[in-house]
Amino acid sequence: MTGAESPRLGTVGVAVLESLYQHRLLSTRQLHELHLPDRQLRSMQRVLSRLRLAGLALSTRAPGGLGLWFLSPAGIEAMEAIPSRAEPRSKLIPPAQAAGPLQSHTLAVNDAGIAFVRAARDRGDECGPLAWRHEIAHPLGPPPGRRTSEQLISDAVLSYQVARGDRAGSFHYRLVELDRATMPVDGLAAKLRRYARLFRYSEPAAPGQKPKAIWADRYPVFPVVLLVLAGDSGSRLDRRRRTVLALCAEDPELKRTPEVEISVCLLDELTERGPFASIFRTTAKPRTSVNWLGEKS
Numbered sequence: 616m617t618g619a620e621s622p623r624l625g626t627v628g629v630a631v632l633e634s635l636y637q638h639r640l641l642s643t644r645q646l647h648e649l650h651l652p653d654r655q656l657r658s659m660q661r662v663l664s665r666l667r668l669a670g671l672a673l674s675t676r677a678p679g680g681l682g683l684w685f686l687s688p689a690g691i692e693a694m695e696a697i698p699s700r701a702e703p704r705s706k707l708i709p710p711a712q713a714a715g716p717l718q719s720h721t722l723a724v725n726d727a728g729i730a731f732v733r734a735a736r737d738r739g740d741e742c743g744p745l746a747w748r749h750e751i752a753h754p755l756g757p758p759p760g761r762r763t764s765e766q767l768i769s770d771a772v773l774s775y776q777v778a779r780g781d782r783a784g785s786f787h788y789r790l791v792e793l794d795r796a797t798m799p800v801d802g803l804a805a806k807l808r809r810y811a812r813l814f815r816y817s818e819p820a821a822p823g824q825k826p827k828a829i830w831a832d833r834y835p836v837f838p839v840v841l842l843v844l845a846g847d848s849g850s851r852l853d854r855r856r857r858t859v860l861a862l863c864a865e866d867p868e869l870k871r872t873p874e875v876e877i878s879v880c881l882l883d884e885l886t887e888r889g890p891f892a893s894i895f896r897t898t899a900k901p902r903t904s905v906n907w908l909g910e911k912s
Contacts, residue, residue: 671687
């Protein structure tokens with residue numbers, strides 16, 4: 616029996632290991648919100664202490680003393696011994712990165728995911744602790760004039776099922792990009808432009824058949840691109856949102872690909888008010904605040 620299956624870790628302990636395996640780096644607060652929201656924080660601290668004593672999880676400190684958790688090599692081995700528990704990850708965070716410059720970005724992506732988990736819990740929808748996956752690569756094919764194929768790597772892909780009472784619910788994907796105001800805004804718009812290439816990229820078709828979009832192998836419809844802004848004051852980020860939406864509206868690639876919708880919100884508003892609040896602006900309606908489904912709330 617592996618450490619991850621040990622009864623002394625309990626159901627919550629195993630669930631925490633699953634989350635650390637999939638999401639790489641989570642704070643004590645984030646884990647508490649995901650797995651024990653109705654209990655005191657001390658309950659999660661005890662679970663994490665047991666995982667550390669079992670040699671399955673390690674911790675470090677962020678500036679300000681925030682406790683951060685990630686899997687130890689033994690924890691990774693334990694999770695990969697039971698692959699049905701969580702989706703296999705091609706990249707896991709080593710101790711140096713846990714305390715390094717990627718720390719804030721990873722935590723911010725997880726904060727965005729947790730905002731959707733919280734909303735689903737309150738509404739009776741489906742969006743659990745493993746509902747988002749980090750750094751998902753999408754093939755783009757070679758750019759014009761080149762033979763080497765490229766990839767577009769989304770910071771995360773999130774899935775969410777909206778409950779509709781007795782009727783079948785609706786299922787939604789979002790391609791998440793997390794921006795911490797570290798690149799010029801025109802560079803950010805250029806990154807978003809590549810989603811137009813992703814939408815148009817098709818595999819070669821047999822004679823007499825229509826080309827099939829590569830993205831259709833993963834998604835029933837092309838997901839909305841969700842840009843989450845963080846890392847600066849609210850007023851500066853709001854200005855950044857207006858600018859990037861204006862640049863996207865004038866971008867030739869995106870103008871001829873209206874099927875690619877980009878929705879932009881501020882991380883602080885997402886975590887404080889939730890995705891069903893009117894905190895999003897989109898390329899389709901840049902002057903209207905809507906919720907994440909494009910509806911006035």
